[in-house]
Amino acid sequence: MNVTRPREDGLRAHEYRWALPSVLLGDGGAGGRVRRSTRDWIVDTAMFLFACGLTFLSMVELDAQNQPVPLMAVEQVTGALSCVSVWLRRRWPVGLAVVLAVLSSYLELVGGAAVVALFTVAVHRPFKVSGPVTLLNLLTLAPYVVLRPQTDMERGWAAALGVAVVLTVFAWGIVVRARRQLVWSLRQRADGAAEEAKRLERERIAREMHDVLAHRISMLSLHAGALEFRPDAPAAEIARAAGAIRTNAHLALQDLREVIGVLRHSAPDGDEVVPDRPQPTLADLPALVEECRHAGMDVQLDQRVAGAPEGLGRNLYRIVQEALTNARKHAGAVPVRVVVAGERGKELSVEVSNPLWARQPARIPGRIPGAGAGLIGLTERAELAGGRLEHGATPQGEFVVRAWLPWPVETTREDDT
Template identity: 80%
Template sequence: MNVTELRGDGAHAHEYRWALPSVLLGDPREGRRVRRSTRDWIVDTLLFLVACGFTFLSLAELESQHQPEPLVAIEQVMGALACVAVWARRRWPVALAIVTALLASYLELVGGASVVALFTVAVHRPFKISGPVTLFNLLTLAPYILLRPQTDLDRMETGALGGAIVLTVFAWGIVIRARRQLVWSLRERADSAAEEAKRLERERIAREMHDVLAHRISMLSLHAGALEFRPDAPPGEIARAAGAIRTNAHLALQDLREVIGVLRHSAPDGDDVVPDRPQPTLADLPALVEECRQAGMDVRFEPAVGDAPEGLGRNLYRIVQEALTNARKHAGGVPVTVSVEGERGKGLSVEVRNPLWARPGARIPGAGAGLIGLTERAELAGGHLEHGATPEGEFVVSAWLPWPVEATQEVDA
């Protein structure tokens, strides 16, 4: 099972997210077997050898106690079985720790496997489980001290040594678990940051497609409407309208190809790189206004600012473009006034207003997402945007964007 499978979606995503650390620590999920990696095999082999080493070291202690032969045989069999059982520590860590601790309350040679099992529980289980298991291990020291004959150490020293071993192993396992959870958390944060960056980039490209294509398609609709309502127009006007339709359709396809090319672009090393397509700035506003005039719109342009940083001018251009597109959609044929003013340190303001009344004709449908996108664009740039009808019977779109004194380049929102 990999990380991607556990992330999930919808209602199960939160559950999977909390279950992930345990899986990374090698626990089975829903009864399914966990495949050991190469590292897991190495670790399990080392811990098996550690358990065997403790068992062989305890043989000398067992021989010095002069126990009956049947008890010695039982000790050796149970010690060997406990060492073999260490290989099951990933599947049943808690059960193994409890059983080995219970056996180690009297049997000498099970102690090594009991230490390994306790370490496994401390690493693979939360404190609410590993804490009681550790306490149980400490309690099992009492019958061992009382029932087993002591040689080199008295009962007090034996209890202190056993307690120190249990607590040290438990603390070591807790530290390793905390480190692994920290690594997992950092990895999750990095993945979340990458996903968020991709989401923001998709939103940016979506805004770009909307701004560009809505403008071009509204121009197509405007020229097509003129041909529809004036079929008796002079051939020269019909030819100009048809030429404008062809030009705007060509530009719309070109813009769409550029945006799709951005989506498909990938660096040779496999890392996704999304280059910026050529963007308009404040200096391109006169060309936009002139294009609208050639399409038959009555646009009055009142610029009161010379130049502005590239990012700031780009955002303002998009606001004016979308406002003119909305005017063509919902109030075709009415005069539109575009006012731009501002200076460094005080900000840049733009206002697009037009009467609410419109000439008869088919209106271009719209979803209302353009003004929402403009509001988001202005807020991301640190400014604000307002729109709506006025008591004077006009529809106004007004925006203000910050223009820092020391800034020469602004980040495009």
């Protein structure tokens, strides 16, 4: 059947994809309207001509046997109708195969169409259906050999030839069906792999947008909260906060434009290709800490390692960035300590800690809302890099985020990107 039929049955796009086995392999219902593609028309025409060719050869042999005129008339009429019925093999494959098998138990000129019908059932139906139909075709050989003996062939040899033809056609149909199932399975795997790649890319872009924008927006919220709750601040301080808001808003828009630019493809003429946005590394960590200090945070950086690969440094930078953003959201102006250490061939570790609040008031002015998605994203990032991440309160009254990332002895250019 044509692959457009599931849409006539009201299937949606995702249901249509999973309904393909029923349509292409014929395991679903039959009897509905058939809309043939160009390939279907070519195949059906070839099958019709094949059935007509076998019928013509049988008719030549039948004329040589000098059969009675009434029998010859019946043979010719049923032979012509059986050839025409081949066009119904897509709509009623099993019914057509059964009717032609029964007729072939005595009539000879329906043999060509019966062979085509049996092949169709073997291709488009599972063995639990095609097996009994094949058995019926084998059983109808017995009355045909007995009632219509061949003048130039013994009955035993005629029966053996008929069995060989039926089994050969059935086996051929099974092979074609198995090949179609294999092709469909490979296509499904390829589609699944493509969908998985798209999902992973969407998750990567979502993490990138969260890591970049959460940092900038938290800066905006921090300075805007200071202006809201300290309207009587000195003019110089208000101007500094307003300038910080303007700067971070501009940087947020710029970062958003760069991240969205990754989603763009080349132009239709292939002239424009948008490169990947520049990624921060471990060398950019002091600048991040200095930016947080300008925003009013008390951050101490203890960086005991340098020269880490770009990919490893980028993951560690994002972890520190998100940890500082969370500290700015939930811990206010408490001191934050960042310790980065590691050794090539072992691992690269980072620890971001800050004292817990002595008490949690019902409403803290300037607090930025958060749902914990950042920590979940950090854990996923660390796991994707082959490391691990822990976070939580310690008995010493601190909230600590610790991450360990593997640092192989030798890294390739691909690992560094």
